[in-house]
Every structure is written in structure tokens, then in C-alpha cells.
Amino acid sequence: MPLSSQALPIARPVAGDATGNPPPKPLINLLRGWPAPSLLPVAQLQAATATLLTDPSIVVGSLQYGPDPGFQPLREQLAGYLSRTFAAYHAPNDVERICITGGASQNAACVLQSFTDPSYTVCVWMSAPCYFLMCPIFEDAGFAGRLRAVPEDDQGTDLEALERGFQEFATSPPSGPTLKSHLSPQRKAYRHIVYVVPTSSNPSGVTMSVVRRERLVRLARKYDALLIADDVYDFLQWDVSPADVDADPVVQQSHVALPPPLPRLVDVDRMLPRDDDESGEGGDRFGNAISNGSFSKIVAPGLRTGWVEATPAFAYGLAQTGSTKSGGAPSQFSAATISVLMRTGELDRSLREVVRPALQRRHRLLIQAYEKHLSPFLELGCGGFPTSASPVRTVFGGYFVWLKLRRPDMSAAVVAKRALARENLVIAGGPLFEVKGDEASARFDDRIRLCFSWEDEAKLEEGVERLGRVLRNWDEPCEADTAPTGAGDFK
Numbered sequence: 166m167p168l169s170s171q172a173l174p175i176a177r178p179v180a181g182d183a184t185g186n187p188p189p190k191p192l193i194n195l196l197r198g199w200p201a202p203s204l205l206p207v208a209q210l211q212a213a214t215a216t217l218l219t220d221p222s223i224v225v226g227s228l229q230y231g232p233d234p235g236f237q238p239l240r241e242q243l244a245g246y247l248s249r250t251f252a253a254y255h256a257p258n259d260v261e262r263i264c265i266t267g268g269a270s271q272n273a274a275c276v277l278q279s280f281t282d283p284s285y286t287v288c289v290w291m292s293a294p295c296y297f298l299m300c301p302i303f304e305d306a307g308f309a310g311r312l313r314a315v316p317e318d319d320q321g322t323d324l325e326a327l328e329r330g331f332q333e334f335a336t337s338p339p340s341g342p343t344l345k346s347h348l349s350p351q352r353k354a355y356r357h358i359v360y361v362v363p364t365s366s367n368p369s370g371v372t373m374s375v376v377r378r379e380r381l382v383r384l385a386r387k388y389d390a391l392l393i394a395d396d397v398y399d400f401l402q403w404d405v406s407p408a409d410v411d412a413d414p415v416v417q418q419s420h421v422a423l424p425p426p427l428p429r430l431v432d433v434d435r436m437l438p439r440d441d442d443e444s445g446e447g448g449d450r451f452g453n454a455i456s457n458g459s460f461s462k463i464v465a466p467g468l469r470t471g472w473v474e475a476t477p478a479f480a481y482g483l484a485q486t487g488s489t490k491s492g493g494a495p496s497q498f499s500a501a502t503i504s505v506l507m508r509t510g511e512l513d514r515s516l517r518e519v520v521r522p523a524l525q526r527r528h529r530l531l532i533q534a535y536e537k538h539l540s541p542f543l544e545l546g547c548g549g550f551p552t553s554a555s556p557v558r559t560v561f562g563g564y565f566v567w568l569k570l571r572r573p574d575m576s577a578a579v580v581a582k583r584a585l586a587r588e589n590l591v592i593a594g595g596p597l598f599e600v601k602g603d604e605a606s607a608r609f610d611d612r613i614r615l616c617f618s619w620e621d622e623a624k625l626e627e628g629v630e631r632l633g634r635v636l637r638n639w640d641e642p643c644e645a646d647t648a649p650t651g652a653g654d655f656k
């Protein structure tokens with residue numbers, strides 16, 4: 166279960182009340198990366214499940230074991246929806262490219278089962294800072310001690326560093342997969358795995374540039390790497406403009422359309438012609454990039470449903486994963502429910518009229534609060550409002566902002582401990598997002614992640630104000646500094 170999806174922590178008392186001090190402050194959690202309850206489409210899900218359970222043509226299919234690649238109507242709807250969304254990149258309406266999954270995390274585990282072999286696949290390269298809950302998934306698949314951090318800048322993953330890493334292993338050609346020789350011919354083991362969140366990354370919010378996307382696909386082809394792109398925030402994007410600085414925080418737009426999206430890595434891999442030397446070990450058939458999609462952030466995490474878009478050979482191979490073959494794709498009933506939401510247009514309507522407007526407003530509230538309480542202490546990486554001197558229209562998205570401590574003597578881990586002890590405020594200190602086992606390659610004790618999707622809107626500014634107080638009083642000694650644990654306990 167994601168730490169960004171932890172159960173509610175138990176509020177700890179702040180100042181003692183026996184001495185006449187004020188009562189403890191209510192806990193504010195700016196670590197949790199869940200959608201706020203008000204963003205869950207409860208009524209629509211109620212209607213969709215009622216439709217499913219009363220329609221004799223689909224009720225049995227939705228409650229039985231299903232086909233390996235997933236509930237067919239949802240595959241078809243997704244193929245159509247994705248081809249319309251990414252029409253600028255000629256995304257085909259091809260159901261064979263879609264496989265239904267149990268969400269991005271569950272599917273990452275399946276991808277590793279079917280497309281890696283620890284005797285052949287050398288490393289998992291993770292753009293850093295990373296969505297840290299992927300680390301245990303990679304470790305469980307046999308790659309403990311073989312996760313490698315690749316630093317990121319404001320354009321995305323540092324490809325020079327990645328290529329240097331690939332080259333370390335280029336001189337000793339392997340003999341071939343030994344633990345999983347059964348994978349061929351429906352599946353294959355790649356030599357490298359690269360894990361990225363190209364759009365509105367968690368935690369940094371960075372969106373990889375198109376130039377970087379193209380170069381990354383080329384590198385993956387050259388070195389027989391599979392790019393696993395967690396495209397979980399692609400539909401949660403909105404425009405940000407200089408006017409947001411003074412915008413009334415209460416005002417929420419009634420409709421927020423998806424700004425023109427960038428090509429996903431899977432689009433780039435499909436569109437970019439292959440050079441003669443790029444056809445590696447089945448690479449042209451299976452491709453070198455997959456889009457790991459999820460309904461967690463666009464419908465509800467509890468549905469545990471997602472999809473993969475990939476080449477037809479890859480999507481088919483993924484559906485041959487042992488645990489999928491036994492009973493068909495996971496989350497069959499959830500998939501059938503989502504298919505009703507897609508058929509009736511409710512999913513798109515909810516994104517346009519509820520989810521994106523609310524996230525846009527929450528993001529604006531957080532940035533306004535940042536300007537008021539935090540800017541002397543923290544620098545905003547991306548996600549700030551553009552000034553009239555900078556481009557008038559920019560796009561931001563996702564759930565998080567990523568901030569850098571201005572004072573070199575401040576430690577994010579200590580700030581997180583003090584925030585909890587003094588203010589009953591939970592924040593995520595940067596070290597949480599270091600790559601497990603390769604922390605030294607990309608350290609983040611000067612960073613803090615704040616989430617704007619979860620807390621009540623009224624608490625967002627209060628949380629930021631509390632953090633401002635912690636930072637303002639930094640020079641006062643605090644007992645919590647030596648506490649063994651901090652916000653990381655909140656599970």
C-alpha cells in the first residue's frame with residue numbers, strides 16, 4: 166500500500182494541556198498522496214455498479230473470471246479514448262495494444278515477472294527523486310542492490326548519466342537468460358529496466374521535454390532497455406497563468422479541459438523510425454516503452470485497476486504472466502464498472518468538471534500560501550505561477566510540489582520531525598525519495614514534497630503556515646531532532 170496511500174495516522178498530542186496550554190492542534194497531512202474524498206465519484210460508481218448488476222448481458226461476464234488481456238469492452242473503450250487523446254501523435258485505435266491491469270504498482274510487478282530475468286537483466290535505473298514505493302516492487306523481483314539512481318533536472322532524466330550507466334555493462338555481453346528461459350518466444354528479458362514518470366513526476370512535478378523523450382527512446386533501443394513510464398498523471402494537467410497570483414482562491418472553474426498533451430514514450434517509440442542497429446533482440450516486436458496507466462488518480466484508488474499500452478506483442482506477452490493466466494486479468498469487476506463510466510461519458514465529465522478544476526484550485530491555493538509563508542525559506546522547483554515576463558501559458562499537473570531548502574544548514578528530515586512534533590503536521594522529507602540502495606548517487610535532504618490533493622482545502626494554507634513557523638524558528642533547539650523516527654512512521 167503506497168505510503169502516499171497510508172492509513173490515517175493517529176494524531177499525537179502537541180503541547181501538554183494539563184499545564185493549561187491550548188489543546189493539541191488537529192493533524193494536517195501534506196504527505197498523503199490520495200485523492201480527497203470529495204474527488205471520488207461515489208454517485209457515478211453507484212449508478213455504474215447498479216447498471217452492471219442488473220444488465221443480464223454483462224452481469225455474469227463482470228463477476229466471472231475473464232480473458233487474459235482484460236475485460237474486452239474496457240479495452241475497446243480505452244483504445245478509442247487514448248487514440249483520441251493522443252490523436253496529434255497518430256495513436257492508433259487498436260485494442261491489441263491494450264492490456265488491463267491491477268493498477269500501475271501491481272502491473273509493474275507483472276512486467277518484471279514477464280520481461281526481466283535477474284540472471285540477464287542487469288539493473289533497474291530509476292529517475293531520481295523517485296516514486297519510492299516502486300523500490301520494493303523492483304527488489305521483490307530480484308533486483309535488491311541493483312536499483313540505480315539517475316539524476317533528473319528540469320527537463321527530465323539526465324541521459325548522459327543514464328548512458329554512462331548503460332556503458333558500464335556494455336563490455337561484458339551476457340550469455341542469455343538462464344533463470345527464465347521459458348519466456349521466449351511470447352515474452353523476452355530486457356537487459357535493462359528504466360523507470361520514469363515522464364509527465365508531472367511524483368515527487369518533483371517535472372515533465373520531461375519532448376527532445377529528452379526522443380533521446381531516451383533512442384537510448385533504450387540502443388542498449389536493449391525497457392522504459393516503464395508511469396503515466397498516472399497524464400490526464401491531470403491544467404493551465405497556469407500569471408493571473409493565478411492574484412486569483413480569488415475560492416473561485417473554481419466549472420470546466421478544465423486537458424491541455425494538449427505531450428507524446429508519451431510509447432507514442433515516441435511507435436512513431437520514431439528504427440535505425441538498422443536498433444532492432445535488438447526482438448526489440449522491434451516488443452518495443453522499448455510501455456505506458457503504465459492507472460485509474461487510481463482519475464477514478465478511485467480502491468478500484469485497483471489500470472492498463473498498459475504497448476506494442477501488440479508486448480501487450481499479449483504481458484497477458485501471459487502466470488498470475489494473469491490463472492483466472493484472467495485482475496480487477497475484473499472494477500474494470501467492468503469503469504467500462505460503464507467510460508461508455509456513459511461519466512469518466513470524462515468527472516475529470517473535466519470535478520477533478521481537474523479541484524486540483525487546479527488546490528494547486529493555486531498551495532502556491533499562494535507558499536508565496537505568503539514559505540518563499541523566504543524554500544525555493545519552488547516547478548509549479549509556480551509564471552510571471553508576465555515568462556511565457557504566459559504554462560501547464561502543471563499531478564498532486565505534488567517539490568521545494569528546495571534555501572539554507573544549507575537545514576535538513577529536510579529534521580524539518581519533517583519538527584513539523585510533526587511542534588505543529589502536528591506531516592510532510593514528506595526528500596530522503597524518502599532517494600533510490601533504495603543507491604542513495605548516495607542522488608541525495609535529497611534539502612527537499613520537501615507537499616501534496617495538495619488530499620487535505621481539506623481550508624487546511625492546505627494552515628498546513629503551509631505551520632511549516633513556515635517551523636522554518637522561521639529553525640534556530641531554536643528542538644528535542645524532536647534526535648527522535649529516531651519522523652513522518653516516515655505514518656503508515
Ligand SMILES: Cc1ncc(COP(=O)(O)O)c(C=O)c1O
Nearest residue numbers: 169268269270296367395459461
Ligand atoms: C508515479 C506513481 N505511480 C504509481 C502510483 C500508484 O498507482 P496504482 O494505485 O495504480 O498502483 C502512484 C501513486 O501515488 C504514483 O504516484
